[in-house]
Amino acid sequence: MIEFLLSLKIALRALRINKMRSFLTMLGIIIGIAAVIAMVAIGSGASKIISDQIASVGSNILLVLPGSRTSGGLRMGHGSTPTLTHDDAKAIAAECPSVSFAAPVVRGAAQVVYGNMNWSTSIMGVTPEYFSVRDWRAVTGRIIGHSDVEGATKNCLIGRTVAENLFGAEDPVGKIVRVKKLPFTVVGVMDGKGRSPQGGDQDDIVFVPLTTAQRKLFGSQFPGSVGSIMIQARSDEELSRAQNQVDALLYQRHRIGPGRETDYTVRNLTELLDVAEQSSKAMSLLLGAVASISLIVGGIGIMNIMLVSVTERTREIGIRMAIGAKKQDILLQFLTEAVLLTFIGGIIGMVVGIGGAKLVSVFFDWPTLISFQAIIMAFGFSGAIGVFFGFYPARKAALLNPIDALRYE
Amino acid sequence: MGEIVVRTEEISKVYSMGDQRVDALKRVSLSVEKGDFVAIMGASGSGKSTFMNIIGCLDVPTSGTYLLEGENVQGLSGRAQAEVRNKKIGFVFQGFNLLARTSAAENVELPLIYGRLPASLRREKALSALALVGLADRAGHTSKQLSGGQQQRVAIARALVNEPAIILADEPTGNLDSITSVEIMAIFQKLNRQGSTIIMVTHEPEIAAFTKRNVVFRDGRIISDTPVARQADAEQTRGRM
Numbered sequence: 001m002i003e004f005l006l007s008l009k010i011a012l013r014a015l016r017i018n019k020m021r022s023f024l025t026m027l028g029i030i031i032g033i034a035a036v037i038a039m040v041a042i043g044s045g046a047s048k049i050i051s052d053q054i055a056s057v058g059s060n061i062l063l064v065l066p067g068s069r070t071s072g073g074l075r076m077g078h079g080s081t082p083t084l085t086h087d088d089a090k091a092i093a094a095e096c097p098s099v100s101f102a103a104p105v106v107r108g109a110a111q112v113v114y115g116n117m118n119w120s121t122s123i124m125g126v127t128p129e130y131f132s133v134r135d136w137r138a139v140t141g142r143i144i145g146h147s148d149v150e151g152a153t154k155n156c157l158i159g160r161t162v163a164e165n166l167f168g169a170e171d172p173v174g175k176i177v178r179v180k181k182l183p184f185t186v187v188g189v190m191d192g193k194g195r196s197p198q199g200g201d202q203d204d205i206v207f208v209p210l211t212t213a214q215r216k217l218f219g220s221q222f223p224g225s226v227g228s229i230m231i232q233a234r235s236d237e238e239l240s241r242a243q244n245q246v247d248a249l250l251y252q253r254h255r256i257g258p259g260r261e262t263d264y265t266v267r268n269l270t271e272l273l274d275v276a277e278q279s280s281k282a283m284s285l286l287l288g289a290v291a292s293i294s295l296i297v298g299g300i301g302i303m304n305i306m307l308v309s310v311t312e313r314t315r316e317i318g319i320r321m322a323i324g325a326k327k328q329d330i331l332l333q334f335l336t337e338a339v340l341l342t343f344i345g346g347i348i349g350m351v352v353g354i355g356g357a358k359l360v361s362v363f364f365d366w367p368t369l370i371s372f373q374a375i376i377m378a379f380g381f382s383g384a385i386g387v388f389f390g391f392y393p394a395r396k397a398a399l400l401n402p403i404d405a406l407r408y409e
Numbered sequence: 410m411g412e413i414v415v416r417t418e419e420i421s422k423v424y425s426m427g428d429q430r431v432d433a434l435k436r437v438s439l440s441v442e443k444g445d446f447v448a449i450m451g452a453s454g455s456g457k458s459t460f461m462n463i464i465g466c467l468d469v470p471t472s473g474t475y476l477l478e479g480e481n482v483q484g485l486s487g488r489a490q491a492e493v494r495n496k497k498i499g500f501v502f503q504g505f506n507l508l509a510r511t512s513a514a515e516n517v518e519l520p521l522i523y524g525r526l527p528a529s530l531r532r533e534k535a536l537s538a539l540a541l542v543g544l545a546d547r548a549g550h551t552s553k554q555l556s557g558g559q560q561q562r563v564a565i566a567r568a569l570v571n572e573p574a575i576i577l578a579d580e581p582t583g584n585l586d587s588i589t590s591v592e593i594m595a596i597f598q599k600l601n602r603q604g605s606t607i608i609m610v611t612h613e614p615e616i617a618a619f620t621k622r623n624v625v626f627r628d629g630r631i632i633s634d635t636p637v638a639r640q641a642d643a644e645q646t647r648g649r650m
Contacts, residue, residue: 006522017510319506322467323567324495324523326488402467406502 011336026345028298033349035291041357043284044369062231067263098242103130104226125213141173141188152211156184159203299385306393318405331398338390346382415441420473433459435629448617451626499568501578514548538566558589578609595643
């Protein structure tokens with residue numbers, strides 16, 4: 001076989017002679033590789049969003065919601081009856097061995113006013129456990145403590161979005177804001193959490209002590225009731241055990257008799273998100289698969305052009321054979337050309353794909369993950385396509401009869 | 410008697426097209442000595458092209474033996490035949506058959522590339538072969554930038570660069586005007602004087618007159634094999650034109 005560098009040089013020259021054709025042939029590979037890299041990057045970006053959300057919710061989380069109420073034959077849905085209490089939360093934390101924290105939550109919405117600024121946001125009454133469960137810290141100031149809950153203090157903790165909208169560049173800690181005409185002292189600002197799995201802004205929130213919310217902001221006819229209880233299991237493995245323990249405890253505490261509908265629901269949040277993550281992974285796999293089809297189409301384009309090229313250059317092949325080229329030399333020459341086409345196409349496609357992914361990040365505010373694996377795979381794939389689709393035309397060239405090839409017009 | 414370079418013993422070639430049998434060559438025996446200059450003549454279909462293809466190791470006879478420099482080459486594999494073509498045979502074609510968009514020097518280097526010579530040696534040999542055909546100053550020109558006669562001279566340089574046992578020329582003047590044809594024949598005569606063995610197909614008697622021996626084919630047989638009584642000198646002929 002002739003020297004590798006020399007055959008590269010011969011192949012490069014052949015490609016240069018038909019620049020336009022070479023480029024168009026490469027285009028199939030360029031689009032294929034670019035599509036694979038960009039699609040995988042966008043798909044992995046989607047997976048990353050979801051896994052970030054899982055991390056932002058906290059891990060090993062159960063959510064206990066009040067059950068439905070049946071009123072005159074109409075079933076009212078979750079939360080229609082305030083059956084969960086702060087005491088339920090305390091009991092869960094104390095009596096369920098697989099539970100590390102139980103955080104009762106009361107939710108509401110209100111207009112928050114600071115100076116001449118105001119902002120409509122969610123108000124959450126919480127206990128310190130909430131921040132442990134959510135793995136959420138204050139960036140400045142402090143979080144709501146046990147003494148705040150016991151004393152039903154008028155201290156509050158604000159999310160980043162609220163801080164930006166009410167205070168701008170000012171430091172909110174120590175300032176007084178008004179919630180439903182009551183003055184609250186801002187004791188801290190929470191770290192940013194970003195979007196929730198449902199797409200809401202998790203930072204658009206004001207935290208107040210649970211007891212304050214119950215008694216002073218959202219007083220209801222059921223004193224002591226809470227909107228929901230967030231529970232963190234000790235570990236991933238203990239999650240379902242914790243679920244059973246909580247279920248059993250509440251069954252007993254709420255005196256649900258056999259055959260009667262429970263007035264609470266225990267939900268596994270992480271499980272839901274796992275499903276979402278699975279589906280996004282499946283999605284990115286699907287995108288990659290669709291993109292690979294364009295790679296194969298590109299490969300067929302290469303085979304087509306190489307076949308045309310072999311026919312066009314039949315005479316050249318004849319000359320080379322008469323002069324002493326062996327079958328392997330001819331085979332290698334055309335194979336090198338095909339692989340070079342896919343290889344150059346692969347490099348351009350990689351640049352286009354990475355560029356495209358970056359553009360998507362910039363213009364659609366969508367995180368993209370350029371995976372090294374995808375690049376290697378795309379490269380290997382394009383090389384394999386060059387060999388696979390280049391082999392048949394190259395073999396056809398190598399098997400030409402020199403006499404016929406020389407006589408070919 | 411000089412050393413025999415080409416020796417065919419009763420070679421025949423039969424083509425079968427469907428149920429038709431075509432006898433292209435019928436028991437042809439011919440010997441060519443080293444330093445000979447043979448013109449193969451005959452009408453088209455006389456078998457001369459088939460004969461040349463066999464001599465050039467591009468084809469194998471149906472029966473008979475062909476010895477090139479005493480070696481039986483017809484039993485060789487395709488790979489070995491390619492090597493024989495590369496090392497022992499130089500082809501010159503009617504249509505020049507240079508590679509397009511490739512410089513004269515690179516065209517001449519081609520047999521050396523397939524002969525696996527190192528690059529520095531290749532360039533050196535190619536340039537001296539080009540000098541031998543009087544084209545040392547055109548080494549960098551591509552075939553498009555050369556006239557027909559110059560292209561044929563590049564082709565001759567390519568044929569002789571490997572110092573082959575024989576140069577096979579298939580109607581080398583067929584595409585050229587008469588003045589250029591004589592110039593090409595002058596080059597062949599010069600090479601022949603320097604020791605090259607040349608076998609050339611032509612159907613023009615005035616071209617054949619520049620060779621030393623005329624072999625005429627008809628219907629797959631040699632009907633005459635005569636030495637040229639007074640070999641014309643191409644150099645002088647050119648001077649008179």
